[in-house]
Amino acid sequence: WKPACFFQAMQQTATHHAASWGYDFDTLLAAGQVWVLSRLRIRFDDFPTPNETAVIRTWPKGISQRVFFLRDFEFRRPDGRSLAVATSAWLLIDPAARRILRPQTLGVDVPDNGGLTALAEPLEKIAMPDDLPEALAVQAGYSAVDMMGHVNNARYVEWVCDTIPFDRYRSGRLRRLQINYLNETRPGERLLLRAGEHDGQWLVYGQNLDSSQRAFEAVAAF
């Protein structure tokens, strides 16, 4: 498993869990609503080998700052040993108007599970210098874009990981990753990723060269 595998699994598990209480993707879309991942922070405890089984649990953790649906995740081996814990914040969006909806628009109270927590850390803005060196140019080609015409969350994680020199992976395991998704990247658009080390952390942001917006910010620690 690589870091992006955890993101793919979280996306699928969250979708599956929401569908299990009636809020599947098609039902939401018919009501003019979609959930989009806004921020995610994960602590990696171990990386499974390709054929290992991971047991994933996920649960809603209430509403934050009026607009964020919080959701936590835990990944364990079948024997209970931790693989990773994560916390995430999702926005409810009107995809036609491209605006953020209040959580009440969903029409159901999402349980807060009494504050049950997998990763008890806040999902803050990332302090990001503007002068990081150029690291990688990427394009949102066909392979990066999902059915909604958006770059898949896990693909951004691949891009973040691709800015990190191979030496770094050889000398130590990735321990933590936070990524804040700021502005969507549309099909065909190009991003310039800038990255560098600050205070022992690897900082990355992606500048959309076609829209001039910042697409995402991320911080990784080894």
Next chain:
Amino acid sequence: WKPACFFQAMQQTATHHAASWGYDFDTLLAAGQVWVLSRLRIRFDDFPTPNETAVIRTWPKGISQRVFFLRDFEFRRPDGRSLAVATSAWLLIDPAARRILRPQTLGVDVPDNGGLTALAEPLEKIAMPDDLPEALAVQAGYSAVDMMGHVNNARYVEWVCDTIPFDRYRSGRLRRLQINYLNETRPGERLLLRAGEHDGQWLVYGQNLDSSQRAFEAVAAF
């Protein structure tokens, strides 16, 4: 499913099948042998939706041109309708010496299954002009490289698909794809993909800018 999903599934299924008769990856590697995909040709009949189940069958189809292990694949829906059929050619390689081994080195006769065929088409060299326009620059970053330090077969397919304009996907479904893997791409190396239309087919090749070798050639038809 996108085209690369079929390639990921084929790789896993082939590995699983070889392991089922004792030739798992670790056993082969301990004997100084690995199988690498050399050529693959696939006809797509339909693309499953994200949660659909595909039943995959694969079988060896004998030896060709003294060095190629042939292997066919078929993808079906549970009700039997075809999703895709493919034929592939694999080389047995000594990873330390980086040279091709004769199939006899494997030490077992791989059954030829009486010529049972999923896609009855030869795996030929691809006629490729040298003057295709530049389409995409990519780098073999961390996300593209597997445990062996090679770019994953499916990632090349993503790159091929990323050279094709979005308009083409909107106006018609991808019907056929052949990819010939020519020279390995090592971690960090950059490829320049050149692509264009010739006689109704989409041709792509990847030039390794660091080694000056051609990494792969591919042909797609809609």
